[in-house]
Amino acid sequence: xxxxxxxxxxxxxxxxxxxxxxxxxxxxxxxxxxxxxxxxxxxxxxxxxxxxxxxxxxxxxxxxxxxxxxxxxxxxxxxxxxxxxxxxxxxxxxxxxxxxxxxxxxxxxxxxxxxxxxxxxxxxxxxxxxxxxxxxxxxxxxxxxxxxxxxxxxxxxxxxxxxxxxxxxxxxxxxxxxxxxxxxxxxxxxxxxxxxxxxxxxxxxxxxxxxxxxxxxxxxxxxxxxxxxxxxxxxxxxxxxxxxxxxxxxxxxxxxxxxxxxxxxxxxxxxxxxxxxxxxxxxxxxxxxxxxxxxxxxxxxxxxx
Amino acid sequence: xxxxxxxxxxxxxxxxxxxxxxxxxxxxxxxxxxxxxxxxxxxxxxxxxxxxxxxxxxxxxxxxxxxxxxxxxxxxxxxxxxxxxxxxxxxxxxxxxxxxxxxxxxxxxxxxxxxxxxxxxxxxxxxxxxxxxxxxxxxxxxxxxxxxxxxxxxxxxxxxxxxxxxxxxxxxxxxxxxxxxxxxxxxxxxxxxxxxxxxxxxxxxxxxxxxxxxxxxxxxxxxxxxxxxxxxxxxxxxxxxxxxxxxxxxxxxxxxxxxxxxxxxxxxxxxxxxxxxxxxxxxxxxxxxxxxxxxxxxxxxxxxxxxxxxxxxxxxxxxxxxx
Numbered sequence: 001x002x003x004x005x006x007x008x009x010x011x012x013x014x015x016x017x018x019x020x021x022x023x024x025x026x027x028x029x030x031x032x033x034x035x036x037x038x039x040x041x042x043x044x045x046x047x048x049x050x051x052x053x054x055x056x057x058x059x060x061x062x063x064x065x066x067x068x069x070x071x072x073x074x075x076x077x078x079x080x081x082x083x084x085x086x087x088x089x090x091x092x093x094x095x096x097x098x099x100x101x102x103x104x105x106x107x108x109x110x111x112x113x114x115x116x117x118x119x120x121x122x123x124x125x126x127x128x129x130x131x132x133x134x135x136x137x138x139x140x141x142x143x144x145x146x147x148x149x150x151x152x153x154x155x156x157x158x159x160x161x162x163x164x165x166x167x168x169x170x171x172x173x174x175x176x177x178x179x180x181x182x183x184x185x186x187x188x189x190x191x192x193x194x195x196x197x198x199x200x201x202x203x204x205x206x207x208x209x210x211x212x213x214x215x216x217x218x219x220x221x222x223x224x225x226x227x228x229x230x231x232x233x234x235x236x237x238x239x240x241x242x243x244x245x246x247x248x249x250x251x252x253x254x255x256x257x258x259x260x261x262x263x264x265x266x267x268x269x270x271x272x273x274x275x276x277x278x279x280x281x282x283x284x285x286x287x288x289x290x291x292x293x294x295x296x297x298x299x300x301x302x303x304x305x
Numbered sequence: 306x307x308x309x310x311x312x313x314x315x316x317x318x319x320x321x322x323x324x325x326x327x328x329x330x331x332x333x334x335x336x337x338x339x340x341x342x343x344x345x346x347x348x349x350x351x352x353x354x355x356x357x358x359x360x361x362x363x364x365x366x367x368x369x370x371x372x373x374x375x376x377x378x379x380x381x382x383x384x385x386x387x388x389x390x391x392x393x394x395x396x397x398x399x400x401x402x403x404x405x406x407x408x409x410x411x412x413x414x415x416x417x418x419x420x421x422x423x424x425x426x427x428x429x430x431x432x433x434x435x436x437x438x439x440x441x442x443x444x445x446x447x448x449x450x451x452x453x454x455x456x457x458x459x460x461x462x463x464x465x466x467x468x469x470x471x472x473x474x475x476x477x478x479x480x481x482x483x484x485x486x487x488x489x490x491x492x493x494x495x496x497x498x499x500x501x502x503x504x505x506x507x508x509x510x511x512x513x514x515x516x517x518x519x520x521x522x523x524x525x526x527x528x529x530x531x532x533x534x535x536x537x538x539x540x541x542x543x544x545x546x547x548x549x550x551x552x553x554x555x556x557x558x559x560x561x562x563x564x565x566x567x568x569x570x571x572x573x574x575x576x577x578x579x580x581x582x583x584x585x586x587x588x589x590x591x592x593x594x595x596x597x598x599x600x601x602x603x604x605x606x607x608x609x610x611x612x613x614x615x616x617x618x619x620x621x622x623x624x625x626x627x628x
Contacts, residue, residue: 005380013410021399141394145361146404146455149387150411152380304362 018163219296556585
């Protein structure tokens with residue numbers, strides 16, 4: 001097998017087929033439902049308090065100012081955001097240590113920023129519902145054997161990865177478009193340009209972030225014969241790294257660096273105020289993706305199927 | 306460049322799964338334009354060998370060449386080699402037409418060409434009326450025929466069929482055998498089966514595996530001719546003097562009564578096992594035997610080569626007791 005044998009047209013066909021039948025298949029529907037429920041629940045949890053306060057003010061005959069309400073809530077939530085970003089709050093010079101938080105909560109639509117941060121944390125845990133069965137099920141039922149004499153293993157591996165990535169991107173686009181539209185229509189505190197621009201940034205950040213996590217699922221799925229084992233391993237590895245790093249760091253601080261085994265350690269930087277920093281993080285995510293893809297492809301190419 | 310005198314060359318293939326040695330230094334050639342039977346008891350390694358030839362499984366040792374190309378470079382055989390793998394599943398929720406069209410699109414056809422080709426192939430196996438149905442709604446036999454159809458797609462030069470007729474109703478099995486015979490006109494077919502009568506009918510060459518080892522490879526004719534046994538069915542049983550007369554024919558070693566069919570209390574047809582002498586011209590002895598039978602006023606109803614492949618198979622595989 002050499003790179004000459006990799007066919008762009010085969011990869012396109014396989015990824016299209018994967019995307020098309022992922023929607024019909026169980027995994028695609030489950031992921032779509034779970035992700036929509038998760039995304040819209042997050043949006044609901046963030047937006048409902050504001051809507052309720054505004055409704056109460058209106059009921060009491062007071063002039064409701066959504067901007068003020070949001071500012072109050074953001075003020076209360078600021079330490080949580082700092083903790084999520086891993087920023088030690090510096091009481092002596094809050095301005096310098098807090099530039100990132102300020103960017104997210106003051107310079108950009110704060111409500112969208114909060115939703116993005118929660119999605120950046122939650123989506124890696126959900127993506128395995130979509131990506132766990134790229135290869136394993138077809139190895140188990142030997143369905144892959146109908147394809148193996150018709151195309152290269154590399155085309156199958158890359159095609160299915162791209163199909164899964166495309167489907168994930170589609171679902172993320174649906175969630176973000178829904179939330180942004182709702183925010184723009186119901187809580188009219190942000191200009192359309194600012195809202196759409198930041199929504200686009202969040203969409204790109206989430207889409208890029210999913211790539212290494214889908215790639216690690218590809219690797220796992222190409223290494224085991226059972227879709228169930230593939231799902232469990234993907235959940236344990238993706239969630240386990242974060243959990244071990246968090247709990248480990250309570251006992252031994254450097255354990256937090258375990259997060260860098262996956263993009264956990266840097267993924268929030270996709271929302272960094274400096275564009276070069278965000279782009280660097282995106283490149284790092286692509287680097288993780290390439291490493292996982294290479295490991296997965298090597299396993300897939302050399303194993304019995 | 307040396308002319309290729311084989312279509313498939315299996316050269317010292319060994320494959321193990323943990324401590325189980327599935328194939329042990331298996332070596333044989335499959336001649337061009339032949340229907341080659343691969344036989345063996347359950348667990349002999351037939352499916353493993355098919356899987357190694359198709360490069361699904363990586364051999365621990367040895368090599369396989371198909372049409373002069375090492376199958377580790379399987380991409381060079383794309384479109385020329387196809388397989389009907391045993392137990393491989395289609396996607397249950399996808400219409401069969403879409404699945405087969407997808408395979409042909411990978412073969413470089415346009416959507417229209419692929420669709421036409423698929424419909425023609427489905428017609429061959431009698432599945433054109435269910436083309437738009439999902440695989441999950443098909444019967445076991447239909448799914449089997451669908452698997453055979455996908456192997457015939459694209460006019461490959463070499464086709465591997467792993468137990469193609471197992472589980473098919475007699476009519477479908479007959480239809481499949483006819484298809485396999487037609488395939489010989491344009492290429493080489495390697496087929497595995499537990500049905501030895503079927504293999505004897507279809508194949509000109511066979512290889513027999515037992516516990517992962519090759520125990521025989523050669524032409525079917527060599528086996529059946531060596532045994533020189535034929536089943537003879539006559540319209541009535543032979544009298545003693547008639548048996549003596551036939552036994553005295555030059556080159557006829559033995560004629561043994563096997564069964565007498567009775568209907569409504571009266572004697573009907575009778576079956577005999579006829580053994581010929583290897584050193585004589587068998588066609589001449591057969592002609593003489595039948596002429597004598599007709600002279601006796603008896604109608605020969607059936608004269609076929611005996612199931613000597615089965616006998617040979619049981620001899621070389623040590624029978625079921627060894628397992």
